[in-house]
Amino acid sequence: MGSPGTGGRGPAHTLDLLWGTVRPGRRGPRGGLSVEAVVRAAMDLADAEGLAAVSMRRVAESLDVTTMSLYRYVPGKDDLCDLMLDAASGTPDTADWPDDWRGALEHLARDMRALFRRRPWVLEIPISGPPLGPNNLAWMEAGLAAMRDTALDTGERIRLLMLLTGHVRSEGQRDLSMERAGARTGVAPREWGRVYGEMLGRVLADERFPTLARHVREGMFDSPPNADPEEDFEAGLALLLDGVEALLARRAAAGDDEGPATG
Amino acid sequence: MGSPGTGGRGPAHTLDLLWGTVRPGRRGPRGGLSVEAVVRAAMDLADAEGLAAVSMRRVAESLDVTTMSLYRYVPGKDDLCDLMLDAASGTPDTADWPDDWRGALEHLARDMRALFRRRPWVLEIPISGPPLGPNNLAWMEAGLAAMRDTALDTGERIRLLMLLTGHVRSEGQRDLSMERAGARTGVAPREWGRVYGEMLGRVLADERFPTLARHVREGMFDSPPNADPEEDFEAGLALLLDGVEALLARRAAAGDDEGPATG
DNA sequence: CCCAAACCGTGTACGTCGTACACTTTGGTA
DNA sequence: TACCAAAGTGTACGACGTACACGGTTTGGG
Incomplete structure (x- = not known):
């Protein structure tokens, strides 16, 4: 979960990634991927299944490439998240x-x-x-x-x-x-307050929260x-x-x- | 990272954990540990090395027990964190x-x-x-x-x-x-604003942020x-x-x- | 008094994660 | 054309949370 390695080539490179000002590199094969493609795939995943589902493996899988190929475009997962944040904004x-x-x-x-x-x-x-x-x-x-x-x-x-x-x-x-x-x-989100109230009401009946108890007794949790x-x-x-x-x-x-x- | 299992026996049990109202159970050997001991160990770890260092393994290690024995006292890591939060408050x-x-x-x-x-x-x-x-x-x-x-x-x-x-x-x-x-x-926390200003200043010189650029030019980042x-x-x-x-x-x-x- | 139920703690194992590292393949440039 | 940077692959390591089965210990009910 942590970041054993350095991650990237410093914050300057991260800035270049954010602004899309990366020199593509003249030598070597033309990359089939791009930073935007990786970020977009990650965002699609997050949209569909939440941020917890966004792993390097899953992102790569959705792009039909291997996990490690992502690292050619993005220094690491932390930076990917930063890029996602700005893109989603x-x-x-x-x-x-x-x-x-x-x-x-x-x-x-x-x-x-x-x-x-x-x-x-x-x-x-x-x-x-x-x-x-x-x-x-x-x-x-x-x-x-x-x-x-x-x-x-x-x-x-x-x-x-x-x-x-x-x-x-x-x-x-x-x-x-x-x-x-x-x-x-x-429980449905709306009913949570009800459960909340019941729990608190049961618990507050015999404790050391006078003000809180007073509010509860006055119907504080009828409308949670x-x-x-x-x-x-x-x-x-x-x-x-x-x-x-x-x-x-x-x-x-x-x-x-x-x-x-x-x- | 996710929670494949149910975790605990429902939120009612978590509430009992929070309030310290757990019936110890009359049968079986007396436990050498306790909820408080586990939570305290986790907090000590967090105090020393940050929350990222708090793993079930490390907490158990610091208590000289195996990892799984913690689960006799705490339903899972999420609940441990909830307990840590309340205890630390x-x-x-x-x-x-x-x-x-x-x-x-x-x-x-x-x-x-x-x-x-x-x-x-x-x-x-x-x-x-x-x-x-x-x-x-x-x-x-x-x-x-x-x-x-x-x-x-x-x-x-x-x-x-x-x-x-x-x-x-x-x-x-x-x-x-x-x-x-x-x-x-x-970089030292205090100097970050300086770096921030340099980065933004360099970047804002040729972009579409008129108001922001005006503030920058007026010395916005001299005192970050x-x-x-x-x-x-x-x-x-x-x-x-x-x-x-x-x-x-x-x-x-x-x-x-x-x-x-x-x- | 005894046995079975309840409970503690252990050991092993599975699936997941981020990413380091060595490698092959590719294609623009010197 | 020969070279070498870069794209993409495969394998591997060390973490993570936790499910599950097991052996040891205590105690209550018969």
């Missing part, structure tokens, strides 16, 4: 995004969420560093563009973007874990905590952006002799 | 938490963050469902208690708690990935985006709680004929 469609920063950021967050719902396995890929691929940077570009008219400085904009993606990822991972918890016990993931997501998003508005309002009130940010 | 120390909800929630978030800094491997454990262990519930209890005097309803309180833990986890995972990215390239994780964490936390305050203010302004929440 795609490019945000900002056509119908509104002009105001809040509306645009809401669209960004929702589009990102839709992406994770479409390809849940993206959330399972361990992030190995800052976003470096073109697609991930395209999302960053869209986010920064959405904030162009705000009074936030560069650091704040990036932080807010990170915060937003963090929220989208967290919420998506929670949804995923709920679904899988349901699959493991054989995460019954509507969409509402949780939207509420968190709204809270976050409300925080931003508060910050902007504070700033506008404080430095009103200063000119507004020039677009 | 410990119990929040609310002694020096202030009385106001905001201060208390800040302390909760910071204490949680400290926990993840102390045991980074906790963040690598894939969450398999809602919090069910006593320690995780203790954190939930503390969080709910912190909000006892607010005008939030139960659902909102839980959502806020989830949002907070999501933020702490996200930020911790980002720190972790940064550290590991540095380790992989052989995630140079100070602590500041990022605190800023996000503040933003979040500002959002809550805005919600509370809105609520207070709207329904002032309604009595305040009774503690």
Whole structure:
């Protein structure tokens, strides 16, 4: 499971792979495969059977080549996953995004969420560093563009973007874990909250959680905590952006002799 | 890697494991091991060498027993990880938490963050469902208690708690990935931003990211985006709680004929 | 009192994983 | 044309989780 070897020829090569700027090599036979083909095969596998089904062997098998031939195109599995992540991220469609920063950021967050719902396995890929691929940077570009008219400085904009993606990822991972918890016990995802409540209710009856117990007794699990993931997501998003508005309002009130940010 | 078998005797047994309410069984030889001993050994291993080093074989080896004997105490590795998570979570120390909800929630978030800094491997454990262990519930209890005097309803309180833990986890995972990215390239974590900037700067010079390029040209990476994780964490936390305050203010302004929440 | 049931711990084995390494085949270039 | 980098193959190693059958130990019910 670990990486005994070095993996690749350094992060510079990984960057070339991400951006598709690999010199094909003039000598030798023309390769029948390509980085994109390998990545696409891996993505197809992940789409069909989940990330756990993506092994070098299975990917190679689906391409009708041997396992080791993949290593001619990809340094190792970790890098393959990084490539999959960027490829699956795609490019945000900002056509119908509104002009105001809040509306645009809401669209960004929702589009990102839709992406994770479409390809849940993206959330399972361990992030190995800052976003470096073109697609991930395209999302960053869209986010920064959405904030162009705000009074936030560069650091704040990036932080807010990170915060937003963090929220989208967290919420998506929670949804995923709920679904899988349901699959493991054989209960439908929606009914999990019921089981949850029963379990907790039985257990909390005689323990040292007064506040929790009070909430349970007041019917906390009649409508279980995460019954509507969409509402949780939207509420968190709204809270976050409300925080931003508060910050902007504070700033506008404080430095009103200063000119507004020039677009 | 997957779980071909059923793993355990259902989630009810896992709950018993978590709460330490396992009937020892009157017949047969007294076991030299125990669930706690196994979990502790696994945690020691994770503390020393990271979660990747925690395998059934290595845990058994550290306990001077064979691999399979572990399965007498733990249904499988997934459940072991769940147990490790709850055990590592410990119990929040609310002694020096202030009385106001905001201060208390800040302390909760910071204490949680400290926990993840102390045991980074906790963040690598894939969450398999809602919090069910006593320690995780203790954190939930503390969080709910912190909000006892607010005008939030139960659902909102839980959502806020989830949002907070999501933020702490996200930020911790980002720190972790940064550290590991540095380790992989052989660069110190602090210098990563520099490399990041160089890479992006080189790449962005001739591409289709106008806003991003503008920020880069304006010195975005002179002080790299995630140079100070602590500041990022605190800023996000503040933003979040500002959002809550805005919600509370809105609520207070709207329904002032309604009595305040009774503690 | 005794035997069978329950339980602990062991040993072996299977299928899977990532990937190192030596090899043959291929085809552009010096 | 001869060479050699590169594509693709085959084999192998050391891990992993865990199913399964077995022998040893304790204890409860008859």
